Amino acid sequence: MAIALTTEILLVFWVVNAIWIVFAxxxxxxMIFFGVFSLITSVIYLFLGxxxxxxxxxxxxxxxxxxxxxxxxxxYSRGSGLKAEMASAAKPRNYFKLVAAFAFVAMxxxxxxxxxxxxxxxxxxxxxxxxxxxxxxDVGGRNAVTAIYxxxxxxxxxxxxxxxxxxxxAVIHLSWFDRTIVADGRHSEVERSRMTKxxxxxxxxxxxxxxxxxxxxxxxxxxxxFLGGLAFALFLVCRFMVLGVYDLPIEKAMKLEELxxxxxxxxxxxxxxxxxxxxxxxxxxxxxxIYLIAMNFLVGLKVAFGFFVLFYRYIAIExxxxxxxxxxxxxxxxx
Amino acid sequence: xxxxxIHVLEIFPILVFFISFFGLIISRxxxxxxxxIMLMQTSVILFWLGLGARLGNIPxxxxxxxxxxxxxxxxxxxxxxxxxxxxxxGIAVTAINITLLNALFRxxxxxxxxxxxxxxxxxxxxxx
Amino acid sequence: MSVQxxxxxxxxxxxxxxxxxxxxxxxxxxxxxxxRLLVACKIDTIGLLTIGxxxxxxxxxxxxxxxxxxxxxxxxxxxxLVAHIIAQAAYRSGYVxxxxxxxxxxx
Numbered sequence: 001m002a003i004a005l006t007t008e009i010l011l012v013f014w015v016v017n018a019i020w021i022v023f024a025x026x027x028x029x030x031m032i033f034f035g036v037f038s039l040i041t042s043v044i045y046l047f048l049g050x051x052x053x054x055x056x057x058x059x060x061x062x063x064x065x066x067x068x069x070x071x072x073x074x075x076y077s078r079g080s081g082l083k084a085e086m087a088s089a090a091k092p093r094n095y096f097k098l099v100a101a102f103a104f105v106a107m108x109x110x111x112x113x114x115x116x117x118x119x120x121x122x123x124x125x126x127x128x129x130x131x132x133x134x135x136x137x138d139v140g141g142r143n144a145v146t147a148i149y150x151x152x153x154x155x156x157x158x159x160x161x162x163x164x165x166x167x168x169x170a171v172i173h174l175s176w177f178d179r180t181i182v183a184d185g186r187h188s189e190v191e192r193s194r195m196t197k198x199x200x201x202x203x204x205x206x207x208x209x210x211x212x213x214x215x216x217x218x219x220x221x222x223x224x225x226f227l228g229g230l231a232f233a234l235f236l237v238c239r240f241m242v243l244g245v246y247d248l249p250i251e252k253a254m255k256l257e258e259l260x261x262x263x264x265x266x267x268x269x270x271x272x273x274x275x276x277x278x279x280x281x282x283x284x285x286x287x288x289x290i291y292l293i294a295m296n297f298l299v300g301l302k303v304a305f306g307f308f309v310l311f312y313r314y315i316a317i318e319x320x321x322x323x324x325x326x327x328x329x330x331x332x333x334x335x
Numbered sequence: 336x337x338x339x340x341i342h343v344l345e346i347f348p349i350l351v352f353f354i355s356f357f358g359l360i361i362s363r364x365x366x367x368x369x370x371x372i373m374l375m376q377t378s379v380i381l382f383w384l385g386l387g388a389r390l391g392n393i394p395x396x397x398x399x400x401x402x403x404x405x406x407x408x409x410x411x412x413x414x415x416x417x418x419x420x421x422x423x424x425g426i427a428v429t430a431i432n433i434t435l436l437n438a439l440f441r442x443x444x445x446x447x448x449x450x451x452x453x454x455x456x457x458x459x460x461x462x463x
Numbered sequence: 464m465s466v467q468x469x470x471x472x473x474x475x476x477x478x479x480x481x482x483x484x485x486x487x488x489x490x491x492x493x494x495x496x497x498x499r500l501l502v503a504c505k506i507d508t509i510g511l512l513t514i515g516x517x518x519x520x521x522x523x524x525x526x527x528x529x530x531x532x533x534x535x536x537x538x539x540x541x542x543x544l545v546a547h548i549i550a551q552a553a554y555r556s557g558y559v560x561x562x563x564x565x566x567x568x569x570x
Contacts, residue, residue: 011344011347021367022358022371045384050384050415052394052415053380053384053415053418056423057422064426068433071366098361102357109349113346128387135412144397156416160423167428171430174438193547193551199540203540221398222394
């Protein structure tokens with residue numbers, strides 16, 4: 001009962017946050033409201049019995065907020081973005097269009113709420129029962145979520161890894177890798193204070209330890225490859241941003257990511273055809289656990305390198321070139 | 336936890352989805368549009384999780400292999416596994432969106448839809 | 464209810480009271496950014512620490528308590544650090560604190 005009441009209050013505040021985001025004038029406020037929104041979502045996931053998804057949401061929202069703030073900071077520092085934002089906020093709105101849009105959306109929402117049959121029954125209980133009561137024999141481990149995304153539906157994970165590779169390649173090709181000037185020293189630009197460096201020297205190993213804990217216990221408790229990978233990426237980012245240690249160049253990280261992706265493809269095929277999983281009589285618990293831990297570790301490395309490359313592109317390399325350079329580059333591209 | 340015949344965990348995600356849709360229609364800022372797309376994705380994820388779980392359900396993690404549980408008190412693991420991958424894909428899509436925004440900002444020096452569209456039509460006009 | 468539980472509830476209540484005082488302090492009118500940051504950081508750290516200690520007492524000597532103690536140590540290191548970084552960033556980007564009588568701090 002307490003959980004239900006808490007969740008109702010949180011859901012109301014969730015919707016209010018969404019309305020604030022829609023009607024916020026300044027983009028920095030949008031980011032603050034987005035952080036609160038993600039926090040509330042994560043708590044609701046936890047109340048729904050989904051700790052894996054809750055932890056993924058929390059970590060992802062931290063990364064997304066940093067991406068957005070760096071992006072906003074870029075165009076605010078140039079000034080024209082800020083001017084355009086102020087001008088667009090000061091422009092009088094066309095209230096007829098506003099009311100028309102509201103009526104259209106309200107009509108669609110009403111259609112969804114009143115004509116889509118909502119029910120209090122559980123959906124698809126047969127599949128749920130199959131997964132819940134057979135996963136220990138089929139795939140092994142104690143966590144049904146891990147058993148599904150590494151055993152029953154492992155090809156989904158393969159395609160998810162492929163999508164991450166595609167995203168990294170797309171980001172690198174769309175951004176301005178050739179046009180940016182990267183010094184050989186490759187340190188973070190901001191000089192941190194001694195206090196920050198000292199504290200991060202204590203905290204960085206703890207982050208790495210936490211990531212290893214998540215990966216190694218992914219099959220028997222909440223956690224797994226994605227969350228461990230996020231922790232690994234945070235470790236690399238902290239080392240680069242605060243301590244200024246840069247011994248993993250971006251090219252090497254990309255190569256490693258592709259290598260890990262090939263391993264992610266090979267390992268499940270090997271496991272399925274040699275009977276580590278799915279062949280009930282032959283797979284002992286030890287082999288199942290080895291498969292799960294190895295697969296979690298590979299997924300973690302994959303996510304870590306992918307996010308490190310994305311983060312590094314945004315924070316460290318990508319700088320705004322001068323205006324003449326922009327024009328010149330676009331002329332080159334159009335030829 | 337129901338209001339009348341309707342499940343609260345299905346109503347609120349639908350509301351947030353359409354609020355975000357409304358914001359996408361009326362807002363002129365591209366950064367806000369990217370955030371609103373993330374909001375729509377989050378609401379869809381919560382809707383899916385709400386289909387297979389009720390509030391206060393225990394997670395699908397069994398510390399004791401021999402104990403027998405009532406399946407209606409356990410959250411459905413299939414939506415959780417699918418949504419875990421959906422979240423990672425969502426952040427990848429967001430990263431690509433932000434990169435596209437950066438490229439647009441370098442070309443047009445604005446983050447507003449309307450001036451950007453005007454500038455683009457000026458660019459595409461044939462030289463007479 | 465055992466003595467252990469009563470003691471833990473009292474300590475957790477003290478922590479929540481600290482956080483309440485902090486929230487009231489955050490919304491004081493006519494205060495500048497640094498004042499709010501100071502209040503928020505101090506009360507946040509103390510409140511979380513107190514609630515963590517209460518939870519540790521409630522659960523007795525177990526693996527769970529070890530995790531809570533680790534979290535408390537990380538909060539003790541990281542929470543003041545975050546406030547330090549925010550204040551440093553505000554100072555670097557040119558924010559000058561204004562006192563009540565109109566003087567500005569010259570750092």
